[in-house]
Amino acid sequence: MKVFDSISVRRKLFFILSLGVLGACTQEESVSTISTEPFINPQWIDLSYAFDSTTLYWPNNPDGFQHRVDAEGVTDLGYYYSSYTILTPEHGGTHLDAPIHFYEKGETVDELPLSKLTGEAVVIDVSALALENRDYLIDSVAVLNWEAEHGKIPEQAMVLFRTGYGKFYPDREAYFGTAKMGAEAIPELHFPGIQPETAAWLAKSRNVKAVGLDTPSLDYGQSKDFAAHQALMENQIPGFENVANLDLLPSKGIYVIALPMKIKGGSGGPLRIIAMIKE
Numbered sequence: 001m002k003v004f005d006s007i008s009v010r011r012k013l014f015f016i017l018s019l020g021v022l023g024a025c026t027q028e029e030s031v032s033t034i035s036t037e038p039f040i041n042p043q044w045i046d047l048s049y050a051f052d053s054t055t056l057y058w059p060n061n062p063d064g065f066q067h068r069v070d071a072e073g074v075t076d077l078g079y080y081y082s083s084y085t086i087l088t089p090e091h092g093g094t095h096l097d098a099p100i101h102f103y104e105k106g107e108t109v110d111e112l113p114l115s116k117l118t119g120e121a122v123v124i125d126v127s128a129l130a131l132e133n134r135d136y137l138i139d140s141v142a143v144l145n146w147e148a149e150h151g152k153i154p155e156q157a158m159v160l161f162r163t164g165y166g167k168f169y170p171d172r173e174a175y176f177g178t179a180k181m182g183a184e185a186i187p188e189l190h191f192p193g194i195q196p197e198t199a200a201w202l203a204k205s206r207n208v209k210a211v212g213l214d215t216p217s218l219d220y221g222q223s224k225d226f227a228a229h230q231a232l233m234e235n236q237i238p239g240f241e242n243v244a245n246l247d248l249l250p251s252k253g254i255y256v257i258a259l260p261m262k263i264k265g266g267s268g269g270p271l272r273i274i275a276m277i278k279e
Contacts (some may be wrong), residue, residue, distance in 0.1 A: 059189070066086065066090075086245045091269040095241055096243065097238060100267050102230050106233050106270070109266035110263065116209050119256065120155060121255070122157055122254065123251050125162045130192040135192070137193060143198065156207060159208050159210075162213070162247065166244055189221030193220030196219075198228075214242070217229075256275050
């Protein structure tokens with residue numbers, strides 16, 4: 001048996017693997033342009049929370065996740081069979097915000113090109129400040145400090161902010177800042193988010209393709225106008241919210257695949273997001 005160890009062959013194998021992972025897409029978007037060096041001996045990290053009865057949704061959302069049993073057990077013919085119905089709002093748990101969520105001319109979930117959902121990513125750890133201040137706003141200084149140590153954020157990279165609040169999920173009170181539900185909970189929301197000016201700066205000055213973090217929203221809990229959402233989404237940049245396990249990732253050397261449920265016309269949807277890192 002021949003041993004294939006050339007870089008060119010490895011690239012081909014990586015490309016074939018990528019096509020397999022990304023195969024469930026439209027004919028027009030069947031192949032994503034991947035501009036990254038293949039990682040050898042990768043380690044995969046799941047950045048998604050499971051959807052179940054503990055999944056957190058925005059406090060005034062009237063519905064949560066439901067998993068209804070339609071059939072479960074041994075049939076009259078002697079074989080096991082199970083089938084279920086799922087009911088869920090678009091936004092909750094680990095999920096994607098499509099640009100249409102806060103921009104009238106934004107792309108819907110099914111319109112997002114795979115190139116925006118896959119690619120190189122960096123993790124910027126702001127947990128030291130965020131855990132001291134529930135209303136912490138991630139500013140450009142935090143990004144510039146990261147760049148001073150790790151180099152400039154690459155063009156068309158994904159940026160994932162680690163606030164440290166992932167450790168509270170799914171404890172509603174610790175995660176949202178209040179255990180209340182309904183409209184009365186909204187004024188009491190306290191968790192970190194991205195400063196609107198920083199969101200606009202990332203879009204314009206760093207040309208990022210997606211932004212995510214380990215909190216319920218791109219905007220901090222006390223936001224009234226969701227200006228960080230607006231700044232990103234008017235630039236057709238999707239967001240990832242309630243991202244899990246960011247503490248397991250290094251600052252760079254990461255390749256992310258973030259594939260939401262492909263909801264036609266959707267403003268968002270449940271997200272399975274995974275990261276590949278070098279060993």
